[in-house]
Amino acid sequence: MSVTYSIVAPIYNEIDNLPLLYRRLTDVMESSGEPWELILVDDGSTDGSTEKIRELAADDARIRPVIFARNFGHQIAITAGWDYARGDAVVIIDADLQDPPEVILELAKKWKEGYEVVYAVRAEREGETWFKKFTASMFYRIIYRITDVKIPVDTGDFRLMDRKVVDVLKQMKERHRFPRGMSAWVGFKQIGVEYKRAARHAGVTKYPFKKMLRLALNAITGFSYFPLQVATFFGFISAGVSILAIPVVAILRLAGSHFFEGQTTTLVSVLFLGGVQLISLGILGEYIGRLYDEAKGRPLYIVRDAPRD
Ligand code: UDP
Numbered sequence: 001m002s003v004t005y006s007i008v009a010p011i012y013n014e015i016d017n018l019p020l021l022y023r024r025l026t027d028v029m030e031s032s033g034e035p036w037e038l039i040l041v042d043d044g045s046t047d048g049s050t051e052k053i054r055e056l057a058a059d060d061a062r063i064r065p066v067i068f069a070r071n072f073g074h075q076i077a078i079t080a081g082w083d084y085a086r087g088d089a090v091v092i093i094d095a096d097l098q099d100p101p102e103v104i105l106e107l108a109k110k111w112k113e114g115y116e117v118v119y120a121v122r123a124e125r126e127g128e129t130w131f132k133k134f135t136a137s138m139f140y141r142i143i144y145r146i147t148d149v150k151i152p153v154d155t156g157d158f159r160l161m162d163r164k165v166v167d168v169l170k171q172m173k174e175r176h177r178f179p180r181g182m183s184a185w186v187g188f189k190q191i192g193v194e195y196k197r198a199a200r201h202a203g204v205t206k207y208p209f210k211k212m213l214r215l216a217l218n219a220i221t222g223f224s225y226f227p228l229q230v231a232t233f234f235g236f237i238s239a240g241v242s243i244l245a246i247p248v249v250a251i252l253r254l255a256g257s258h259f260f261e262g263q264t265t266t267l268v269s270v271l272f273l274g275g276v277q278l279i280s281l282g283i284l285g286e287y288i289g290r291l292y293d294e295a296k297g298r299p300l301y302i303v304r305d306a307p308r309d
């Protein structure tokens, strides 16, 4: 069967969102008049979403459930969606209806005009705390500044990608992934479409601050050496300062000055350098840990149940 649109929705404990998500997606996709499928990736839900997904799939052959053996995280769930999608265009959408399904038609319009990646830009966000909006905004801007790829700001994973793009992304097997960065990195003809991000329909966010921080680290380490360069920068600064300071201090002492006597000066500089060194080690550790994970080469995800074709 040939499919035009594959809609991919990662699901982690979204039982109260599933029926409405299905209904709204069906309405929108029916109106497109083209064949479509819905890939529901169950990322280790524990609230009965898994059973609900199976129920929906039993009634509608267009639903293809991919059931993970445990929680692997949002980014990995998206990856599994890419792997199982068969459509000419693949759309990633959140399951909590923050990304209105109706916007898919606008994304599809741009795709028909010849764009290969159409990403949805959050012009407004509703129903989110100020802290979330502030940290998200900072996150996008910092990533934009320090990474080598120009990842569009205020843009989440909600996007449509052409088959060509998805086939390239499927070859990128990195473990600590940042899908929106990867989809910017590959190039192709890209364009943004603005939309109003709604409030969550039901349930609570699955992205506490800790997970957001992890995602930010994935984005930074995955797309730049900036943190490593900062360590080098501090190294040069402190080496430079000491090269200048050593003769000055020596001459002053020889001239009989008591200006640099005492423990405090030593203590402060030792603490400062010790701090900088530990931070640099930590940064190195982040990169080495990631290297180690890649070297192990474990599968990105494990499925308990997935469509066979
Ligand atoms: N999600 C997932 N696995 C996770 C966390 C989240 O599949 O470990 C899904 C979640 O079900 C939702 C989407 O990723 O469909 C976005 O999550 P959420 O709405 O909690 O994030 P927020 O919109 O608050 O940033």
Ligand code: MG
Pocket: 094, 096, 098, 200, 205
């Ligand atoms: Mg959400």
